[in-house]
Amino acid sequence: MSYASTLLGFLPGGRRAPGIAQLTSKLESYLPPDHVERVRDAYDYAEAAHKGQKRRSGEPYITHPVAVADILADLRMDGATLAAAILHDVVEDTGVSTAEIAEHFGGEIAEIVDGVTKLDQIRFKNRQEAQAESFRKMMLAMVRDIRVIMVKLADRVHNMRTLGAMPPAKRRLVARETLDIYAPIANRLGIHSIKLELEELGFRSLYPKRYRVIERELKRSRGNQKEFLPKITRNLADALKRAGIDGRVEAREKHLFSVYAKMRRKKVQLSEVIDVFGLRIVVATVDECYRVLGLAHGLYRPMPGRFKDYVAIPRVNGYQSLHTTLFGPNGMPLELQIRTSEMHEMAESGIAAHWAYKTGETDRGARQERAREWLKNVAQLQDASAEEVMENVKVDLFPDKVYVFTPKGDIMRLPRGATCVDFAYAVHTGVGNRCVAAKVDRRLAPLRTVLRNGQTVEIITAKGAQPNPAWASFVVSAKARAAIRQYLKGLRRGEAIDLGGRLLNQALEEFKLNIRALPPERLDQVAVALGLEDGKDLLEKIGLGERPAPLVARRVLPREEDLHEGGPQAPLAIAGTEGLVVAYARCCFPVPPDPVVAYLSSGRGVVIHRDNCGNVAGFRKQPEKWIPAVWQKQANRTFRSEIKVHVTNRMGVLAQVAAQIAANQTNIDHVNVTPEGDDTSMITLEIDVRDRGHLAQVMRAIKSMPDVIEVERTLA
Ligand code: MN
Numbered sequence: 001m002s003y004a005s006t007l008l009g010f011l012p013g014g015r016r017a018p019g020i021a022q023l024t025s026k027l028e029s030y031l032p033p034d035h036v037e038r039v040r041d042a043y044d045y046a047e048a049a050h051k052g053q054k055r056r057s058g059e060p061y062i063t064h065p066v067a068v069a070d071i072l073a074d075l076r077m078d079g080a081t082l083a084a085a086i087l088h089d090v091v092e093d094t095g096v097s098t099a100e101i102a103e104h105f106g107g108e109i110a111e112i113v114d115g116v117t118k119l120d121q122i123r124f125k126n127r128q129e130a131q132a133e134s135f136r137k138m139m140l141a142m143v144r145d146i147r148v149i150m151v152k153l154a155d156r157v158h159n160m161r162t163l164g165a166m167p168p169a170k171r172r173l174v175a176r177e178t179l180d181i182y183a184p185i186a187n188r189l190g191i192h193s194i195k196l197e198l199e200e201l202g203f204r205s206l207y208p209k210r211y212r213v214i215e216r217e218l219k220r221s222r223g224n225q226k227e228f229l230p231k232i233t234r235n236l237a238d239a240l241k242r243a244g245i246d247g248r249v250e251a252r253e254k255h256l257f258s259v260y261a262k263m264r265r266k267k268v269q270l271s272e273v274i275d276v277f278g279l280r281i282v283v284a285t286v287d288e289c290y291r292v293l294g295l296a297h298g299l300y301r302p303m304p305g306r307f308k309d310y311v312a313i314p315r316v317n318g319y320q321s322l323h324t325t326l327f328g329p330n331g332m333p334l335e336l337q338i339r340t341s342e343m344h345e346m347a348e349s350g351i352a353a354h355w356a357y358k359t360g361e362t363d364r365g366a367r368q369e370r371a372r373e374w375l376k377n378v379a380q381l382q383d384a385s386a387e388e389v390m391e392n393v394k395v396d397l398f399p400d401k402v403y404v405f406t407p408k409g410d411i412m413r414l415p416r417g418a419t420c421v422d423f424a425y426a427v428h429t430g431v432g433n434r435c436v437a438a439k440v441d442r443r444l445a446p447l448r449t450v451l452r453n454g455q456t457v458e459i460i461t462a463k464g465a466q467p468n469p470a471w472a473s474f475v476v477s478a479k480a481r482a483a484i485r486q487y488l489k490g491l492r493r494g495e496a497i498d499l500g501g502r503l504l505n506q507a508l509e510e511f512k513l514n515i516r517a518l519p520p521e522r523l524d525q526v527a528v529a530l531g532l533e534d535g536k537d538l539l540e541k542i543g544l545g546e547r548p549a550p551l552v553a554r555r556v557l558p559r560e561e562d563l564h565e566g567g568p569q570a571p572l573a574i575a576g577t578e579g580l581v582v583a584y585a586r587c588c589f590p591v592p593p594d595p596v597v598a599y600l601s602s603g604r605g606v607v608i609h610r611d612n613c614g615n616v617a618g619f620r621k622q623p624e625k626w627i628p629a630v631w632q633k634q635a636n637r638t639f640r641s642e643i644k645v646h647v648t649n650r651m652g653v654l655a656q657v658a659a660q661i662a663a664n665q666t667n668i669d670h671v672n673v674t675p676e677g678d679d680t681s682m683i684t685l686e687i688d689v690r691d692r693g694h695l696a697q698v699m700r701a702i703k704s705m706p707d708v709i710e711v712e713r714t715l716a
Contacts (some may be wrong), residue, residue, distance in 0.1 A: 024036060041104075045090070046089075081147045090113070157194055196255055200256055218256065221275055239296075239298075240295065245292060249279060277333070281336065281338045302324055302327075309322060318350065321343060404454070420438035420440065420459065426477060433487065438460065467487045498543065499582065500538070500543030526538060543581050574608060589640055595611040645685065645702055645708060646708070646709040646710040653707045656705060
């Protein structure tokens, strides 16, 4: 293609930037007149805006955006991309606002310009190599329209072409950034021509000496190959013709940076990389690719272990080809690529091939669709969910990650859906545990705020602050979840100790005593005597039901008090807020103010039963495990209850009952329907109620329904 063929032309020395006239005639060759006109308008506008500005090279500034547009014209990008390319530095470098661009050129172009401007604003402060990958991904994730990246890449190409005007230190910095970030992005999107140029220019600026050595050796090697290459090419072309396959055989240019990268990657000598014939055969169909492979293997002996089938298993950027290495003349290796012309176009231009303007195509939706289709395939290769890619953004190559900044400009990678709390824990567990508020893009935001790409997040912590158990319901990162769980475990211990203290006090009341009235060391002494750590440990064990409070109470009694035995045991007060160490029995579903008893369940704290529950019969056998309990007033929560509703069998009756319950602001947790005969059924419902009054109200409402025969609360 024209782009690639111009590549070597400017590599050694640079070339004159194209003027608007040259660009216009290029555009006229593939864009309709009104699109060309729009690009001309953009030019007039940008030229006026940049008036008086000069590039470092001394040329008028406008030459830069025109050159950027020219690069994109070689990729046959559409009119909007071209106009945006010409306007791409107007917002950043002149007084013009995005709104003004939108007014003059419409939203589509303004959005691309805005996207490029935003990318320019991300400055990469601490340029550690480890962050380059994150940075690339973040750039791609941030961009909603792939054309923004196209303009940005073309911008970088032209800046690299004119890098000579920069001071050496700046040159190295830009070159490294180009190799670390921009060339890999071009590669990721499959835009081979741009990737290649960025690599060659970046390599030359960063390592001028190595560049020159490889350049010299390549020239030498090319001289050596001159003797054999035409013969090999002819042999292959003849074989194709005999087999009736229409295809072309071409020599492959070796590129300096890829030679260098291969040397480093494979840890081999320069000669091993460059003293190789490189050929490519392009045919029409996939079937022919495999047939040509067979022909080539018949002509030259293949090297074992060097065949790669990227047709059946494409590379992550969508690249497809068959690769094989043959023993060429004089034993010189012959690397052969075989692909279809479609694959070839993809290998050269990647996503750009899909965005390329095709004659007569007025609808940009079709191009968008093709680009999406390509990305979808790429995403599938990367094992990401294609639906997600399509659903979230137009061009999201990393659908499961979100990239945000710390206030210092470091990049944090979090799972998609991550909140400020996830961010806080990603910074440090201590920050997560003590976070109380967050600022997103310098504005206060709730901790549960879901973060978006490119936001800057600042966490505000407070001394002594603690994680909120409610966070567990919205955090998505493994680290945050584990830290909160760890904390809840500690909290559970705290609750158990608290409950244990109450249970022990209750047991002590029998002796007209309480913990505070005991000698200070008493609990610790008893704990140690029982083989435990200390008094807190003992209370925890009581709270968890592993040590019956009445027995412990007897042990902690000072001897003389022991004699005053006899008062009735005071009941344990159930607040309903204990959550982790107090459970409600699923056999009898107690709700306040049902008369209840508490059962000490080893390891689980206490379980509350209704006092007429059948299971309480066991009371007789293990009296030390059962203790009286009462409800504290106004427990601010709901309790699970179970009712049975007998109904006549009629269509929709279950839905009516459910609707009636919902109408009473009551939640249904579980429903089960059992036929009782031909005419009636029993619906068993578990519902959440505040107390018995609430339960009665719901039952009355159900009973008033025409198809309902009977409503009863499940017997304890
Ligand atoms: Mn620029």
